[in-house]
Structures are given as structure tokens and as C-alpha cells.
Amino acid sequence: MNSSAIQNLEGQTMICQFHNNQIIISINLNSTITGDVTHMCNKCLVDKTNDNNILTIMEAKEQITSYKKQQQQKRANEIEIILTQLQNLFENLEQFKFKVNTVLQKIQNELSQLIKFKSQELSLSENC
Ligand SMILES: [Zn+2]
Numbered sequence: 001m002n003s004s005a006i007q008n009l010e011g012q013t014m015i016c017q018f019h020n021n022q023i024i025i026s027i028n029l030n031s032t033i034t035g036d037v038t039h040m041c042n043k044c045l046v047d048k049t050n051d052n053n054i055l056t057i058m059e060a061k062e063q064i065t066s067y068k069k070q071q072q073q074k075r076a077n078e079i080e081i082i083l084t085q086l087q088n089l090f091e092n093l094e095q096f097k098f099k100v101n102t103v104l105q106k107i108q109n110e111l112s113q114l115i116k117f118k119s120q121e122l123s124l125s126e127n128c
Pocket of ligand 1: 016
């Protein structure tokens with residue numbers, strides 16, 4: 001055990017040299033044999049487990065927040081696509097309605113002319 005490790009054991013707060021602002025919480029007593037890091041913060045310990053499924057609480061919280069944001073964004077995008085499709089459908093229906101109305105109006109006008117014509121025809125034939 002080197003002198004800085006002893007200082008840490010005596011209660012001095014040390015900061016990890018690899019992970020920004022992380023407080024040293026453990027000391028590796030085998031470091032001189034293995035050549036590993038002597039002083040370790042919680043992130044060093046997690047890294048040492050060599051398992052990608054293990055995260056610090058902060059990392060897990062960040063990952064959950066990020067996942068939630070992604071899901072919210074995905075849902076918002078889906079809603080936006082559906083909304084655009086509905087708006088397009090609405091506009092197409094408006095245009096179709098206008099065209100049908102125009103055609104129906106034309107047919108109605110022709111019928112009206114025909115009724116007038118036939119009425120005149122009838123009155124002429126009665127007067128003969
Ligand atoms: Zn560290």
C-alpha cells in the first residue's frame with residue numbers, strides 16, 4: 001500500500017484521475033502485482049466488472065431518461081405522420097366534394113332546362 005492510499009484511508013477525500021469529479025471510494029490492494037489502478041471511484045469499479053449491463057446509478061438514470069426521450073420523440077413523430085395523413089385526406093375530400101357539387105349542379109341545371117322545355121312542349125300541344 002503506497003502513501004496516498006494510507007492518506008485516503010485516513011479520511012482525505014480524493015478525486016479519480018480518470019473520471020471527472022468522481023470521489024475515490026475504493027483502493028485496489030493488488031495493484032502493484034496486477035498493474036491495475038490503485039485508487040478507484042465508483043465508475044472505475046463498474047468498469048472493472050467488465051460487464052456492459054452494469055451501470056452506476058447516475059448512468060442508469062441518464063440511460064432511462066434518454067430512452068424515455070427517444071420513446072416520446074418516436075411517439076410524437078408517429079402522431080405527426082398520422083396528423084399529416086389526416087390533413088391530406090381532409091383536403092382531398094374537400095376537393096372531391098367541390099368537384100361532385102359542381103357536377104351535380106350542372107346535372108340539376110340541365111334537368112331544370114329539360115323540365116322547362118317539356119312544360120312548354122306540353123302547353124303547346126294542349127293549345128293545338
Ligand atoms: Zn474512476
